[in-house]
Amino acid sequence: MARVTVQYYAQLREQAGSSAEQTETAAGDLAALYDELARRHGFSLPREALKVAVNAQFAEWSRPPRAGDVIVFIPPVAGG
């Protein structure tokens, strides 16, 4: 299990009801972590529509989450 901080933007923040949370995860990669969180919060956005960054760098979905990581899920936004 790894304890990580997850940050949410835009629609994800709205659906999660907060900008950030700490969570324990056994997910093998960031894709599995997102699926886990999507089930928990009822996220409507498919993973393919998002970008993910870890510790202020964009990351691959296949990267495993490590203890202490700050993970950000970013949806595209269109407003202007």
Next chain:
Amino acid sequence: MKRFALAAAPIDVLAWQVRLQRPGCGGVCSFEGRVRDLNEGRAVDGLDYEAYPELALAEGERILDEAIARFGVQEVLCVHRTGSLVVGELAIWIGVAAAHRDEAFRACRYVIDEIKRRVPIWKKEHYVDGATEWVACHHAHDDGSRAPHGREPHAFVPDYSRQWRLREVGEEGQGKLRSARVLVIGAGGLGAPAISYLAGAGVGTLGIVDGDRLEASNLHRQVIYRAVDVGQPKVALARAHVAALNPSVRVITYERPLDAAAIAGVFADYDLVLECTDDLHSRYLCNDAALATGTPLVLASVYQYEGQLQVVSGAATGPCLRCLWPEEPAQALAGTCQASGVLGPVPGVLGTLQAAEALKWLLGLSSPAQGALVLINLLDLTMQRLPLDSAACRARGGCAQVARRHLGRVDAIDLDVARLDALLAGGAALVDVREPDEVAAVPLPRAAHAIPVGALLAGTLPATDGALVLVCASGRRSGLAARALRERGIEAFSLVGGLAGWRAEADGGWR
């Protein structure tokens, strides 16, 4: 009888007071404007008033109607003199009758202020020293039009001293700004502050693109517009705003969104572009045009309390928008202000950052936003910078190659009004993808299959072997639907600019 009048002879105040009487009115307030013996330090011994009667009467009546609606007063009357008046003579009389005094005072104040601002009346002052001078009573109109007999306004000399003093700007930097040409696409929540700051900074030429008319729902965030402007084309209003703020800036307006066929040609005329629309398709089109022409592009978008900012250098090697999201996301996946709301200052902050990035670029200052996605959260007051690499585009031949491929493809989907007839004559079917209430309110200029976009994408297609030409109000929904249908192998086109563009083309001017 009209409420607002022009009078060539002395005003009979008593007669007007009688007209004003109402049994239910406990508060009656009147204002008298009289000829003063001094103007801007010069002794005056009389003056002539001259009105543009048709416009003055219509505008005066409108102001009085506004005062009644706005303050709930029972009656408002006004009479304005024309002709020759001596010092002390009554030039304007305003009377307001209301149930209570408070609204009577406020309505009276409103009427005189608005008349001074809006009603076209000029006065020729006779000075004691024998000289005369025409002075516009109303303030200079926002559209820059001049009083027909008015004195020429003093040539405005911009004062950039506050930014000159910055070591990085100086005379040389100011010269760079003066010779710069910047295009702002979208004069909305992001564009409004961006346009203001760029004009204020003395950017020599500003291009402004917007096909929309101002709506009341825009005003909470689009700070260059006013309530009385609702219904007007934004480009015209934005032009007037720039003219009022800094008359030395040259403004070029584009009244319709740039389509794929035209966009690269327009970008080539500018040093830098700001993408300020709420439209993902426009963002991708601008990204591709920026790469194709090597033009730097400052992108921003907002959602509720957050924004994203990205500076694309225009260098063929990127990084660019497609390095981040290679394909345009489906509209349903992208958060919009229309559906989810936005706090007014959020686009204000992001649009201001776009202006700052633009000025930094023009002045040659380094920017950490280049080659990165910047996430701004105004709930938490946090800013995160995520460096981008161009691996995704590199794998597909590099950003510029990818951009050119997309520009070519989009061109084939977006159909210009000029090509519509030829396509329909060749057997294509016209499909109105607007909702039934929109179709009922404003029908298309010619017969079409009415299939709302939702039904179309759910599989309802007209019985035809030919191509489909989709039309919506602005070209946005039809563009998305046409792209979605193309992915299913259906030959679909989207009419650029939608019904608005079509009618503009047909009328040589919309409405």
